[in-house]
Amino acid sequence: MTLTGKDYKNISVVVILLALAACLPLVSGAYLLAIGVTIAMYTVLATSWALFSGPTHYISLATAAFFGVGTYTTGIGIEYLPYWVLPIIAGVLGAVMAALVGLATLRLSGVYFVIFTLGLAELVRQVITWFQNFSGQKGLYVLTEITEVHIYWQLVGLAAAVYLVGWLIGRSRLGFALRIIGDDEEVAAHSGINTSRAKVLLFMVSGSVAAIVGAMLAPRYIYIEPLLAFTPMLSFQVVIMALLGGTGRLWGPIVGVIPFTFLWEAISASFPNQTTLLLGVCFLIIVYLLPRGFVGLLDKIRSKINAAEAYS
Amino acid sequence: MRTDAPVLSLRGVTKRFGGLVAVNDLDFDVAEHQVLGLIGPNGSGKSTTLNLISGAFPASSGTISLRGTPITHLAAQDITRRGISRTFQLVRLLPSMNVLENVKAGAVFGHRRRWGAEADSYAMQMLEQVGMARMAHAPIGQLTYIDTKRVELARVLASDPRLLLLDEWLAGLNPTELEEGIRLIKSLRDQGRTIILVEHVMDAIRSLCDHCVVMSSGAKIAEGTPEQALSDPEVIRAYLGDDDA
Numbered sequence: 382m383t384l385t386g387k388d389y390k391n392i393s394v395v396v397i398l399l400a401l402a403a404c405l406p407l408v409s410g411a412y413l414l415a416i417g418v419t420i421a422m423y424t425v426l427a428t429s430w431a432l433f434s435g436p437t438h439y440i441s442l443a444t445a446a447f448f449g450v451g452t453y454t455t456g457i458g459i460e461y462l463p464y465w466v467l468p469i470i471a472g473v474l475g476a477v478m479a480a481l482v483g484l485a486t487l488r489l490s491g492v493y494f495v496i497f498t499l500g501l502a503e504l505v506r507q508v509i510t511w512f513q514n515f516s517g518q519k520g521l522y523v524l525t526e527i528t529e530v531h532i533y534w535q536l537v538g539l540a541a542a543v544y545l546v547g548w549l550i551g552r553s554r555l556g557f558a559l560r561i562i563g564d565d566e567e568v569a570a571h572s573g574i575n576t577s578r579a580k581v582l583l584f585m586v587s588g589s590v591a592a593i594v595g596a597m598l599a600p601r602y603i604y605i606e607p608l609l610a611f612t613p614m615l616s617f618q619v620v621i622m623a624l625l626g627g628t629g630r631l632w633g634p635i636v637g638v639i640p641f642t643f644l645w646e647a648i649s650a651s652f653p654n655q656t657t658l659l660l661g662v663c664f665l666i667i668v669y670l671l672p673r674g675f676v677g678l679l680d681k682i683r684s685k686i687n688a689a690e691a692y693s
Numbered sequence: 694m695r696t697d698a699p700v701l702s703l704r705g706v707t708k709r710f711g712g713l714v715a716v717n718d719l720d721f722d723v724a725e726h727q728v729l730g731l732i733g734p735n736g737s738g739k740s741t742t743l744n745l746i747s748g749a750f751p752a753s754s755g756t757i758s759l760r761g762t763p764i765t766h767l768a769a770q771d772i773t774r775r776g777i778s779r780t781f782q783l784v785r786l787l788p789s790m791n792v793l794e795n796v797k798a799g800a801v802f803g804h805r806r807r808w809g810a811e812a813d814s815y816a817m818q819m820l821e822q823v824g825m826a827r828m829a830h831a832p833i834g835q836l837t838y839i840d841t842k843r844v845e846l847a848r849v850l851a852s853d854p855r856l857l858l859l860d861e862w863l864a865g866l867n868p869t870e871l872e873e874g875i876r877l878i879k880s881l882r883d884q885g886r887t888i889i890l891v892e893h894v895m896d897a898i899r900s901l902c903d904h905c906v907v908m909s910s911g912a913k914i915a916e917g918t919p920e921q922a923l924s925d926p927e928v929i930r931a932y933l934g935d936d937d938a
Contacts, residue, residue, distance in 0.1 A: 554801060554808060561798050564787035571747060571781075573773035573802035573852060 395544060403537050406530045414529055418601065420642050421536035422594055425543055426615075427623040427634035429590035432547050433583040434620075435628030436559035439490075442616040443482065443498035446505050447475045447588045449611035451595025453509065456521035456605045464525060468535075468596040475592025476585045483581035490566070499613065506611035513607070520606035527600040535597045543590055547631045550586075555579060617660065618645070625667050627676025636675045698760060700725050700856050700887045701746065701777075706755035708741055708911075715741045717911040718755070723856065728888045730902035730919065734932055738911040739891045740782055743858050746889070747779045748772040759856070776804040776855035780862055782891075784841045786833050786848075793829040796820055796847045803852020819847040823877060839870045843877070850881075857881070857888045863897050875900060895923070907931070 384392075405417045426444055434441055451471035458467045486497045513519060550556045558579045561569045569576050599605060618641075626637025641663075648659050671678060699722035708716040716738045723729045731739045745752045748769035757765045764772055778799065787795050796816040800807045807815050820826045823843040828836070836844065842862060849857060863874045875897050881888065882901060892898055898905065898919055905922035907915040909931035915922045922928060 557798070557801060560789065561787055561802075564789050565785055567749075567781075568785045568787060568798070570769040571749070571773055571779060572798045572848070573770050573804070573806075575770050 399537060399541050399544075402540075403534060406533055411529070414533060416642060416646065418529055418533050418536065420638055421533060421540060422598060423619065423622055423638045423642060424635045425536055425540050425594050426591055426619045427626070427638055428540070428547065428631070429543050429587040430619050431623045431628040431631075431634050432543075432550065433580075433587040434623070435633075436556070436563040437580060437583070438563050439487070439580070440495050440620060441498045441584070441587070442495060442613070442620065443479075443501050443588070444591050444616040444619045445611050445613055446498070446502035446616075447478065447591035448595035448598075448615055449502065449505060449509075449607070450474055450478060451592035451597075452599045452602070452605050452610040453521070453595075454592070455596045455599035456523050456610075459523055459525060459599075464527065464600075468593045471592040471596035472589045476589035478592075479585040479588025480581055482588075483584040484577070487577055487580045487584065499616070502611050502613055502616060506607045509607045509611075520604050522604055523599045523602065525600045529601065532597055532601055536594070539590070539593060539597070544631060546586065550583070551631065555582065559583060614657070614660070617664070621660070621664050621667060623674075625671065625674055627671075627674025627678075629673065629676045629680075633674055633676040698725075699723055700727075700760060701889075702758050703742075703746075704756045704758075706742070706745060706757060707753050708738075708745055708750075709753045714911050716745065716752075719908075719911075719913055721906045721913065721916065723887060723889060725887055726885045727903050728882050728890065728901055730898045730905040731889055731891045731908065732893070732898060732905055732922075733908035733914075736910075737908040737931075739908055740860055741911075742908070743779060743860050743889070743891055746772075747777060747858055770802075773802075773852060774804060776853070777858065778803060778849040778852045778854035778856075779858035780842075780845050780849055780860055782860040782864070784838075784845050786841055786844060788833050790833070791829070792820065792825060792831050792833065792836070792844050793817065795833065795844055796851050799848035799851035804855065805853040816847070816851050819851045820844075822850065822880075823847045839866055839874065842866075842874070846877070855887060857886055858891075859888060860891050861893065862890070863892060863894045871897075898923075 406414055409417065426448070430441065430444060433439065451468075454471040454474060455464075455467045458470065482498075482501060486494055489497060558569065558574045561572065561574060562576050562579060566576055595610070602609060622637040622641045623634045624637065625641055626635060627633035644663070649656055652659060673680075701723040703719050703721050706716060706719045707714065719742060721729075731742060733739055744750055746757055748764070748767055748771070752765055755765070756763050759775055759777065764775060767775075787798060793813070793816055796819055797812050800812040800815045800819070817826060817829060820829055823846050825840060825843050825847060828840065833841070833844070846862065859878070862878065863871060866874050871894065878888070878890070878897070878901055890898070890902065902919050905917065905919050906913055907922050907925070907928045914927045914931060915925040
């Protein structure tokens with residue numbers, strides 16, 4: 382692998398930013414740290430979502446399904462296993478589930494895929510609820526020594542891993558194949574790309590990461606139940622944040638996550654009963670005004686400047 | 694391997710769409726270095742035949758083999774990897790990428806797979822061959838119609854195919870472009886490439902094809918050199934009706 386000077390520069394910038402992010406708990410109070418955890422969580426979820434959905438344009442609403450499976454992995458496993466193996470197990474479960482779902486549904490395109498993934502989270506939630514009716518339990522207590530700071534550092538570490546994986550995929554044949562698939566699947570197949578394998582592989586990456594995030598977040602909730610772990614709101618928020626930032630670049634989603642988290646804080650504090658309504662309004666506004674997110678806006682401005690220079 | 698073994702052979706190939714038989718019991722062979730013209734009136738099943746060969750959809754029955762190995766039930770990507778590449782009747786390019794990246798798509802995933810600098814330089818060679826090297830970094834949106842066709846052709850060539858399928862590659866070109874287009878395909882022919890052309894332009898068929906297969910209503914009605922095939926009474930009837938036969 383050959384790295385150019387620009388690559389080294391970008392890598393250094395990312396490492397410094399991640400190191401700065403990791404220092405947040407040393408300087409912040411409890412409230413800021415709580416927001417930090419939320420931002421880190423959505424950064425990881427939205428970035429890994431965009432790894433798959435960005436190039437392929439397949440909108441997945443299955444984030445909550447994978448996240449919930451991860452949460453329950455910790456919820457159930459914490460009684461029998463040491464905590465550190467649980468995110469790994471969750472990652473494997475998420476990948477297996479994504480592979481099964483991917484093989485079954487990625488032949489579907491467009492709206493069918495969206496609906497299937499939305500239904501998936503609901504299906505898993507109902508199965509767990511039904512199962513709990515047998516066991517008589519309503520929810521699970523996750524009592525650990527893990528504090529907010531530990532969760533934060535785990536998430537920052539995971540974010541670093543996701544950026545690394547995304548960067549490597551972007552430079553690989555797989556990344557190129559996905560861009561071709563996103564442009565024209567027919568051309569992709571007729572160029573010799575195994576389209577379903579490429580899509581399933583990337584879907585596994587994003588499913589696995591979402592499950593790991595769920596496993597890491599479970600100790601924060603202390604008490605988990607299906608409605609909390611599999612909330613469809615999570616899937617929608619991830620999509621909105623990723624689209625707000627823009628999915629064309631690896632750094633796109635985080636640019637959406639940070640402002641949206643603060644906006645969301647403000648909305649839930651001021652209008653606790655209208656959150657869903659306002660989420661929908663935000664979604665409409667973003668899609669109408671910024672169809673390609675902040676990244677697209679930036680590219681547009683840049684090309685305008687370039688054009689202006691060319692004519693001057 | 695015998696040199697006279699056909700590159701591609703179709704035996705009893707049939708495609709049904711519900712009750713409609715689009716291709717009916719079709720047999721023909723394509724020899725190495727041959728340019729075969731697949732012609733016939735609109736709706737006679739030419740494009741469907743190309744789609745069956747390229748794996749866009751599966752044949753209902755019959756066998757298609759590439760150098761004796763059946764490929765009838767393979768998916769499009771596997772057929773491409775074995776060395777059959779095609780252009781589309783309506784040009785299909787990758788709109789988010791520039792010209793060079795479009796061509797690289799063929800070089801990276803095709804019959805001979807290349808990557809990195811090798812793929813770039815090979816894609817560039819193909820662009821030179823179709824006369825588009827100076828546009829390598831242009832976005833797709835800036836291209837004229839014939840240039841989009843050239844880029845698509847370069848993408849297909851970049852996969853190093855053993856057999857090239859051109860689906861009405863000359864359709865829609867103006868007279869000057871047509872001349873250029875015929876010259877370009879002639880240059881491919883001179884390189885010794887094996888090609889199946891689906892074409893309506895009679896001048897092109899006469900000057901480019903070694904052999905013609907004429908289809909009508911899904912079936913083969915004549916076969917031979919362009920002169921033989923086009924003077925066949927059956928063919929004249931199919932194109933012009935009974936009175937002129």
